[in-house]
Amino acid sequence: MHVLLVVPRYNDHWGEFYQIPLGLGYIASAMKNAGHRVTSLNLNHCRGSVKSLIKAKIAETNPDACASGSLAPFLFALKDIFAAARGAKPEIINIAGGGLVSGEPEMSLNVLDIDVGVISEGEGTIVELLTYLEKSGDLHDVNGIVFRDANGKIVQTLPRTQIRELGDLAWPDYDLLECDKNIANQRPHDSYFFHTQPDSEPRCVDMISSRSCPFSCTFCFHPVGKVYRERPLDEFFAELDVVVERYQINMVALIDELFSLKRKRLLEFCERIKPYNLKWMVQLHVSSVDEETLSAMSEAGCTYVSYGIESMSLPVLQSMKKKTKPERIDAALALTYKYKIGIQGNLLFGDKAETLETANESMHWWAHNRRYTVNLTPLVVFPGSPDYYQALKDGMIEDREAYVRDIPTQFNISLMNDDNIEMVRFQIWVFANTLLNLAPLTSFKVSQDQIPDRDPAYDIEWDCPRCDHHNNYRGTILPYGEGRTLRLTCRECLTRWDIENKTHLNAEGVNEDIVRPSRRRLAEGLRLAGALKRKIREGKFRDIANKASAIALNAMPSRKSASPSQDTRPSKHVIKSVGGALQASPFDPQKHCNFAEALIGIGAYGAARMHYQQALLLSPDNSRAKAGLAVIDGPSVTDAQRRTYFVSWSDAPPPVRKENPEAVSCSS
Structure with missing residues (x-):
């Protein structure tokens, strides 16, 4: 068969960086090796509308089928592709794959104009599917697909056995994906990993050395199945040799869900990649690193490690099935920082065990470990994840198709009520965008x-x-x-x-x-900040509280009661208004003070402390910030209050969970 393979347009603006979809590259190689003709259209390198480009390509090549795939966030990009293909040639066979289909196979048929969906790994499935389509065979006999039968009924066939020997797979067809154009467009700010190329000319290719992950984190979905498999290193380095020669790369991003759990394999990889003189990055579990491994990685050119941190509260880590503890995360990050390897990680807020107490635990850790630049992110429940299936089982998702069509970013599965998690999400948005590790x-x-x-x-x-x-x-x-x-x-x-x-x-x-001038101000702020913190700890700013501006002191709670009452504290609207103004001007110390004083008004002393400290970094002589810190660190505020970042806004119950007998299981 002749297949038009379409790479979705991942960005709305011409020339922006996108990550090469390796999955489509593997599918392309599988189809070509089976004798099928494959024509590609990478929409990221073409100007014009999706509709016009696909119409022109189909008119030029007259394919039998149009194939594409991606993750759930790119649903609308896939919809445009398949609608355009159907409009250009009504009898064309539309085939979709990737995480979107694998996460919700049946719903994908409802939200996309496709004839067949390929579930999980697609290399074997697509070849068998094309053979059956060529011969007008019975698709019921093809494992690992979803389709509508002659009566319009949705049929999901038996799961396909996962590919055990990754070394037997054909390498992805980089040329068909136009990888050379992607590399030529790369610039240093396109990816945090690209920052580490000293000559500001990143030439990076993504590769994989394994598939899936041995862990079962509840927020995560494994599009290529649940069984973790590793490629033979000989086979990986044979591919790397070809890629280096063909594209003259100086960086390689190992985008495995989890690079390795085997210490011996990790050390062998370091030894073998070191002579290439490449910058490289991996994703690891915190249990995989120690002094020896991180030292070897640093010497071999590793410049970033992405860790699955997710929370610094033990109950949430246990709920997420992270198989780690806060102390182990702390140790791994400290070692990585020591060996001068970049750190990428997230704190996710909103797990099904999340409470105000657990959210405050994670934020308190973040506030005292800013040097790691861990991201603050609301948890999103993606189709296919255990969290998603649990929400279905609990009757929290009433319309699966509507959910898949537009995945809600504000969906609440936590033990917090909607008012409280709304404000947690708002505050971490402000924190993430305004609490900065400043450099001159x-x-x-x-x-x-x-x-x-x-x-x-x-x-x-x-x-x-x-x-x-x-x-x-x-x-x-x-x-x-x-x-x-x-x-x-x-x-x-x-x-x-x-x-x-x-x-x-x-x-x-x-x-x-x-x-x-801004450099001089910032350098002075960085120099004085440490001295200021020491003086505050030593009690040398007690007089500031008496001498500071009335604006600052009027916002403080009285010494008789350090906790504002529900009747007198600022409203959610006020907090959002002041926080929004700060987000628009994160380098304005007065706006940091405004937000800090609003936070004190609701009893969020730990959060206020961070913003006063930020104000002093920006303006070392800021009297409002000095006064605020003196009061927060004074005797009228307890240690428990200093560890408070999020507060309760209502006594409403958390989301209702009820048994849904029609829900599918996580194994479907």
Whole structure:
């Protein structure tokens, strides 16, 4: 058969970086090796509407089938592809795969205009499916698919046995995916991993060395099945040899769900990749690292490790089935930081065991471990995950098709009521965007190194507060809609820092005269911040509370009662208004003080403390911030109150859970 393989358009703006979909590359190789003709259309490298591009390609090549696939967040991109294919050739056979189909096979037929969905690993399934389609065979005999029979009934066939020997798979067809164009477009700010290429010219390819994951985290979904399998390292490095020669790469991202649990294999990998002189990154469980492994990884060129952190509250970690404890996470991050390897990780808020108490535990850890730059993220319940199936079982999802069509980001499965989790989500959004690990900027100007038809590129220079290394990011293209700050990695110690985005001051170009004063202020703030913290701890700012501005003191609780009453505290509307204003101006110390005082008004002293500290980094002589910290660290506030970041807004119960007999099990 002749198949048109379409790579979805992942971004709305021309030229933006996207991650090459390796899954489609593997499918392309499987089809070609079985003797089928495969034509590709990568929409990321073509101008024009999806409809017009697919219509033109079908008119030019006249394929028998159109195939594509992706994860659930790209539902609308897939809908456009298959609708365009059907419009261009009504009798075409539309075939979809990937995480979207595997997560909810039956619903995928309802939300996409497809004839067949391929579930889980597709290399064997697609070949057998095309054979049956060519011969007009009975699709009931093809394992691992979903389709409608002649009567319009949805049929999901038996699961296909997972591929055990990954070394037997044909390598992905990088050329068909137009990998060369993707590499040529790469710029340093396209990925946190790309930051670590010293010459500002990343040339990176994604590869895999294993499939699936041996863990069963409740928020996670494994599109390629539940059985963890590793590729033989000989076979992996044979592919790497070809990729290095063909594309002259200097970086490789190992995008395995989990790179390795075997210490011996990890050390062998380090020994074998070291002579390539490549920068590389992996995803690991915290239990996989120790002094020896991290030392070997650092010496072999590893510049980033992505860890599944998710929570720093033991009850939530247990609920998530993370198979770890906060102490083990702490130890792994400290070691990684020691060996100067970049850290990528998330704290997820909203697990089914999450309460205000557990959320406060995680936030208190984050507040005292900002150097790791762990992201704050609301938990999203994705179709196919154990959380999703539990929500179905509990009757919390009433319309599965509507859920798949538009996955709700505010869906609440926690033990918090909707009012409380709403404010937790709002606060972590503000924290994530305004509590910054600041580094002094030395230059921010339009680069001479530009790419035609793309947004302007900038040369950004800054000094690392940890190791004093001077970083020069040349030809940096900022993603569309980038906020007021840029998070960049020091290329010497691999610590991540926040840099002010000066394009907000002057979109056409930035004069260094604008930058230098802010650099001096920030450098002074960084120098004085440590001394200020010591003086506060030593009680040397007791007089500030008496001398500070009336604005600051009026916002403080009285010494008789450090807890504001429900009747007098600011409303949710006020908190959101003040927090929203800060999010729009994260470099304004007065807005940090405004938000801190609003947080004190609701009893969130730990959260207020962070924002006063941020204000002092930005303005070391800020009297409001000094007064605020003096009161929070004074005798009128208890230690328990200093550990409070989120508070209760209502006494309403959490979401109702009721048994749903029609729910499918996690094994379906």
